[in-house]
Amino acid sequence: MSNMNFQQPDSFEFSPENLELAKKHIAKYPEGKQQSACMPLLDLAQRQYGWLPTIAMDVVADMLGMAPVRVYEVATFYTMFNKEPVGKHHVQVCTNISCWLRGSDDIVTAVQQAAEINTGETSADGLITLWEVExxxxxxxxxxxxxxxxxxxxxxxxxxxxxxxxxRSGKEPATGPQNGRTGAAPLGELTSLTGDA
Ligand code: FES
Known part of the structure; x- marks a missing residue:
């Protein structure tokens, strides 16, 4: 999954808007507990930069009075933080048990073929990155x-x-269930909780 062909930037600064948001997150926590804002600040940095470079983690550590390694520990624990660049559309196909039993192999193959990449890669146009997740x-x-x-x-x-x-052609596909059902409701008739309680 790792792509070693990328450069870490030399600097990172929150935009004025994100700096304001960061201050609001920090203010939610009592004095001395500012490190509780670590994840929201990492998320802000990632949304601003597109991925989470090491220097951004250092900036967050500095803002929260944490040792940088403590922030690296958080960022490397959660797969939601991208420690390397991803394409404009970060595709994460679930391959855990329920999805696997229901055909996630087909989904991975379809994405690989449509984007012309293997798992862990980004398409040549920079639009699609494919990861398998649990x-x-x-x-x-x-x-x-x-x-x-x-x-x-x-x-x-x-x-x-x-x-x-x-x-890849700039359209916005509909999100959610693709088979017509609403949320996790049954596709046809109710199958449970059909009588009086
Ligand atoms: S197994 Fe895929 S969402 Fe839970």
Missing amino acids: CLGACSNAPMMQINDDYFEDLTGEDATRIINDL
């Missing part, structure tokens, strides 16, 4: 994938191909 907590809508902040659920290989092709 349970994203939408097992009742398996198989599914997350693209940036959105979930695409109840997928077939054809759905995944269409979604990637849409993204």
Whole structure:
């Protein structure tokens, strides 16, 4: 999954707007507990920069009075923090048990073919990065994938191909279940809780 061909930037600064947001996050916590704002600040930095360079973690450590290594520990524990560059659309296909039983192999293959990449790579146009991840907590809508902040659920290989092709051509595919159901509700008739309590 690791791409070693990238450069760490020499500097990072929060934009004025994000600096204000960062201060608001820090102010939520009592004096002496500012390090509780570590994750929101890392998230802000990642959203601003597109991924999370080491220098941004250092800036966050400095703002919160933490040793840099403590911030690295947080950032490396959570896969939601991208320690290396990702494409404009960060595709994370769940391959954990429910999604695997429901055909996540087909989803991975469809994304690989549509984006012309292997897992862990970014397409030549810089638009699509594919990762395989473990349970994203939408097992009742398996198989599914997350693209940036959105979930695409109840997928077939054809759905995944269409979604990637849409993204590569600048369209905005519909998010959520792709088979017509609402959320995690049954596709047809109710199958439980059908009688009086
Ligand atoms: S196993 Fe894929 S969302 Fe849980």
